[in-house]
Amino acid sequence: MTLIGRVALYHGLLSQKLEGATILVPNYHEGVEIDTLLAAGCKLVYYSVTDDLRIDLDDVEQRLQDAKVLYVIHYFGYPQPMDEIMAFCKKHDLKVIEDCALALFSRDTGGWLGRYGDIAIFSVHKTCPTPGLGFLRSNQPVKLDGLVPVSSKTTLIQSVALFRRSIRASSLAGIERGLMALRRWISRTTSVDIHEDLNPEKGQWDPRMSKLAPSKWAYYLMRFINPNRIIARRRENFERLADGLRGFADLPVDRLPDGMCPLFLPILVERKLEVQKRLGELGVESINFWSRIHSSCPPDLGNELSTWRQQCLALGVHQNLNRRAIDRQAAIVRQVLSEFSEGNSVVQNGLD
Ligand SMILES: Cc1ncc(COP(=O)(O)O)c(C=O)c1O
Numbered sequence: 001m002t003l004i005g006r007v008a009l010y011h012g013l014l015s016q017k018l019e020g021a022t023i024l025v026p027n028y029h030e031g032v033e034i035d036t037l038l039a040a041g042c043k044l045v046y047y048s049v050t051d052d053l054r055i056d057l058d059d060v061e062q063r064l065q066d067a068k069v070l071y072v073i074h075y076f077g078y079p080q081p082m083d084e085i086m087a088f089c090k091k092h093d094l095k096v097i098e099d100c101a102l103a104l105f106s107r108d109t110g111g112w113l114g115r116y117g118d119i120a121i122f123s124v125h126k127t128c129p130t131p132g133l134g135f136l137r138s139n140q141p142v143k144l145d146g147l148v149p150v151s152s153k154t155t156l157i158q159s160v161a162l163f164r165r166s167i168r169a170s171s172l173a174g175i176e177r178g179l180m181a182l183r184r185w186i187s188r189t190t191s192v193d194i195h196e197d198l199n200p201e202k203g204q205w206d207p208r209m210s211k212l213a214p215s216k217w218a219y220y221l222m223r224f225i226n227p228n229r230i231i232a233r234r235r236e237n238f239e240r241l242a243d244g245l246r247g248f249a250d251l252p253v254d255r256l257p258d259g260m261c262p263l264f265l266p267i268l269v270e271r272k273l274e275v276q277k278r279l280g281e282l283g284v285e286s287i288n289f290w291s292r293i294h295s296s297c298p299p300d301l302g303n304e305l306s307t308w309r310q311q312c313l314a315l316g317v318h319q320n321l322n323r324r325a326i327d328r329q330a331a332i333v334r335q336v337l338s339e340f341s342e343g344n345s346v347v348q349n350g351l352d
Contacts, residue, residue: 001135001219003150003212004200005101005123006036008136010210012119013040015142016095023069023097024060027293027301028053028308033099034294035205037071046301052253053308055080057088069095074103074113076314077262078253082108082116101126104135105227107259126263127234128225129166130218131158132200147213154198155215161201166320231261233319237326238262241317244330248337250311264289264314267333272313275336279313282332287314 002008013019013036020041025034026049037044045067048059053075060070070089072080082098089096098117100106104127106113114120114137124133132150136142160182198208235256242254242265250268266289269275276286289312293302302309315329 001214003209003214004132005121005134006032007209008121008134009036011142012136012138015138015140021068022066023071024067025071026073028305030290031292031294032203039205044296046297048304071097073099076264077103077106077260079108079113086116102263105231105261130221131155131162133214133218150212150215157199230319234262234317237317237321238265240326241265241330248334262317265317266312266314268311269313272311276313278336284329284332289314
């Protein structure tokens with residue numbers, strides 16, 4: 001277990017002696033995983049993923065150069081075709097890093113994702129209610145001893161973020177505003193400076209993290225996690241939300257393969273920031289998903305996924321949402337999309 005997913009990646013790279021190695025990475029990325037690879041001195045060669053977010057192995061083959069490693073992301077929990085990828089990597093003598101940050105508890109036909117790679121990393125806190133927590137699986141011994149437990153300040157910052165996420169997931173916007181006020185109060189009245197103290201919630205690599213172990217509190221909370229319940233609830237919520245939006249929203253990947261544990265339901269919308277703002281006003285939280293191309297990615301390659309970057313909003317299918325909350329979410333998304341498709345002087349008034 002590690003403080004957070006990116007720390008798992010960092011130690012995984014060290015365990016495989018991959019500092020400085022050339023790594024093939026996808027042109028659709030969050031950015032923090034790329035920062036972590038760069039922090040370990042890796043050289044990056046970008047490859048294309050297709051419009052349905054599957055790795056394009058023909059493209060990878062054109063770019064092999066002196067690469068030692070293929071970095072694979074399972075987007076939203078959707079399994080990449082790992083048998084094909086492993087055969088390809090065997091042929092070209094590549095190691096595999098499986099990024100399961102978005103795919104905890106997801107399976108393909110043969111079993112859990114994360115079992116293929118020389119290393120696999122997980123970001124437990126994205127799926128489970130824990131303040132931080134990452135997980136590393138490696139086929140080499142990993143030295144995680146000597147890590148210092150994370151400070152209570154950092155755990156406090158992570159816990160407030162966790163409560164905020166849970167509240168947002170339940171669409172209780174008023175309480176969320178209260179938590180924001182609490183966050184400001186903590187900053188003002190204690191020695192916790194949310195901007196200066198180590199804040200794993202920021203989407204950045206911070207070298208101090210690599211020396212820290214997760215809090216005991218996060219381990220403790222893991223005891224109450226029931227993966228089967230999480231998988232079942234998330235799958236049901238995903239299907240119910242997709243059913244409620246089919247015909248109204250562009251659902252780029254609405255099929256749910258057997259065994260998959262979805263992190264979000266992605267939708268593609270024009271004017272996504274305005275739509276996101278309007279949804280927020282009506283109490284529906286969405287994530288402006290991965291709009292940034294990392295500065296190390298050649299713009300032409302990054303722009304291949306411009307529709308995803310410009311239009312993807314991720315909607316919550318969190319296990320704590322019940323059927324009523326999902327139906328309410330679907331109804332509000334339908335309402336907002338119809339406001340926007342009507343040319344919407346009304347919407348503009350509402351937003352200003
Ligand atoms: C694809 C991917 N990999 C790795 C990470 C890092 O995970 P963490 O935030 O737990 O460090 C993220 C975080 O958003 C991610 O989206």
